[in-house]
Amino acid sequence: MEEETQPPKFAFPVDSEHKATEFRIFSVAAPHMRAFHLSWISFLACFVSSFAAPPLLPIIRDNLNLTSTDIGNAGIASVSGAVFARVAMGSACDMFGPRLASASLILLTAPAVFFTSIVSSPTSFLLVRFFTGFSLATFVSTQFWMSSMFSAPVVGSANGFSGGWGNLGGGATQLIMPLVFALIRDVGAVKFTAWRIAFFIPALFQILSAFAVLIFGQDMPDGNFYGLKKSGEKAKDKFSWVFYYGITNYRGWILALTYGYCFGVELTIDNIIAEYFYDRFNLKLHTAGLIAASFGLANLFSRPAGGYISDAMARRFGMRGRLWALWVVQMIGGVLCVLLGRVSSLSSSIVVMVAFSLFVQAACGLTFGVVPFVSRRSLGVVSGMTGGGGNVGAVITQLIFFRGSRYSKETGITLMGVMIICCTLPLCFIYFPQWGGMFCGPSTKTHATEEEYYMSEWKSNEKEKGFHLPSLKFAENSVSERGRKEDSVDKASPAHV
Template sequence: MSAFHLSWFSFFCCFVSTFAAPPLLPLIRDTLDLTAKDIGNAGIASVSGAVFARVAMGTACDLVGPRLASAAIILLTTPAVYCSSIINSPSSFLLVRFFTGFSLASFVSTQFWMSSMFSPPKVGLANGVAGGWGNLGGGAVQLLMPLVFEAVKRIGSTPFTAWRIAFFIPGVMQTFSAIAVLAFGQDMPDGNYRKLHKTGDMHKDSFASVLRHAVTNYRAWILALTYGYCFGVELAIDNIVAQYFFDRFDVNLHTAGLIAASFGMANLISRPGGGLMSDWLSSRFGMRGRLWGLWTVQTIGGVLCVVLGVVDYSFAASVAVMVLFSFFVQAACGLTFGIVPFVSRRSLGLISGMTGGGGNVGAVLTQVIFFRGARYKTETGIMYMGLMIIACTLPITLIYFPQWGGMFMGPMPGATAEEYYSREWTEQEREKGYNASTARFAENSVREGGPKSASGSQSKHTVHVDGLPADV
């Protein structure tokens, strides 16, 4: 549980830092003479760097563990947060947003950490709550930064100085979260990677093996695509929503911040709700339930996104639809990471990174196509983004696990989870016991085949009474 609280809070702080600028954009825009294109480019920069950082983070988690990987990326990106207070041109604004955005790679260590600490029946909920409470930073910062700005201004600072001082708050939060991860974190239930490698209790894997088993698993690529249009859309909305309501409905900065905050604050229950739904569907229908749940929720989110773009004539309707949309698109994120831990065990970190990186790619593409410059009105861009969500969710129908089935097909006769995961290890590696943790996971994931599969497996277990075997 210490890993749970450290992971979500450190990710929360990174989200606060990355999206500290959007709530103050009307002020920063006037100070630096930013154009619509400058703002669009900065929004793209804030999420583009994390694409590669998340893939690298996943690999680092597989090789050195989530504790060191998470603390390292948080500390390396902290200077960029502090430098936000001294920017004086559009180019410097773009650079600090670009380098600060690398910190979002801590999401991967958060999901890897939870997938390592919690068992299959609860992994969806653990990933959903940790990711959701971390993403909550995107909503909290919409409230935090305007409040800090007003407090600093009341002390006697000018608006020019006040918004610059405000950036020290997310910088300090991010610094202390990294120190806490290093001081109190632990990679696995039985110790840190370094200790486990030294004692021989854990196999020290190679980058080549981790990479090969990740990139050759087509399920990882599909989840990366679909995640681009749930989490990626969430990032895009975080970048534009405050300015959209400020400009479209002529509300003041504080009101725009409150509306934008309601979108991100929904993560308090929406993403955890998605993770909980994934686990519940698994208990009723196995892996096929997880897949159907993700497709249904994300498709409904796409429909609501289209509606949000259409009802731009009404302030009240726009706010109501945006809040409803936030619940579905964020729940889809939780449902996605209810599936990711089952794709691969040997390359769990890298596949988590690929999926997380897909979210950033989706955000970048969406920003470039719909919200950069004046090609589309913002409300038109939102409508088209909803259509992309619906289209890019369809490939979920192609995901198939031989031992559990897919959305439209049942499992292959005789296929087992142990066989599926053991393919990632050579015969020599299996003889040396390198796949021991993978075998335990396969045994614990029996209910992913559905209730009948789980009960059938339990009926085959054997216990020994007075030295004699007995089937129960």
């Protein structure tokens, strides 16, 4: 085998694609674990920037004379910008690699964070939140990067931890921004100046993270996209075909819908929860921020737990286990969201919110335990579609339930829970011929193998040139998605290449 003729070049055991087959969270070994830490830190920086405004809204709205409609529109703007940015980011990752795509977007959106300090009207406030929100598309590069570095048995955990720890920014900013604001005010600045100066902190953090990705990151286990294409080790794929095979795979669309009502709901809560507790229970700004922070900070372990559960279920039940775990966890999250809008006391609201955060964030991790297997050739496009679906869900939810005064926030939260339940049902329709779906086992046809599924994305002339070889290796390494069932031996495994 190839690995026997080459000296060891990685700190971890790897598969035939040189993806790590182990995930050691406290390691910083290059390139696998270094990519992990760079990805979640840079994504966290973008999350901090994108949601730096909500914890200071009671101050900002007084300074800019914002109405509830203005605040709702700005919240929608903050997540709508990333809808198309995430789809574009997926394509950029497929063509240029996650390192360059991620760092470029972070640097392009950093000026919007700086400009927040000089906004003077509701319109300018909306615009800076809109352009800052583009940075949330770095989530796609984060998941693409992890799927490029880690093998099938641990990819759910890698995606869960990187996405979850990045999402910590939504909770961390609820603590950081009120603290920074208070420190600047205590130094001597008036409050309407202090909140403006505070935005320099997330902007600087964002810029530093981008340079770290550029300097220390690596796209793939064997090198960067540019070098691999130049040396001929990676085929120069056609964007049109990459895009086509991504958007024509119905599984990606279903995952985009369901992700809209786990991650989309998380984004919505990040925008409204501090103001909700501040207004409904007459709390101090700092207290409301602490409570709101607990929702986002649950990502420290909730989303990673989702990724881990996905991998654990796959080891026993294969892809069907991943799908069932996602369906059950997201359904429970929907029920808890309905309950959150119905409880009326402060203590019960906090308890239900924490429980809700655990399930809705775990569902996010479970979703990206499935995404890497939808397509090998169009991984970035499918990741972008799914990630963009999260932002679409947030936009629609905020537009319907949290814009203006049509619904009270508690009623909006309840109705949002109903939407979660309804939009989780389509997961039942995801079916992989080689692995099955929630209610049906794998196809009995002899050609329903991993090799057949992933080779269908390549044309005969492309196969003649060897462009399909990475997909063939991926098919071999995805055999683990059959689970421990005896019928896995009935199908011939793809030949090692």
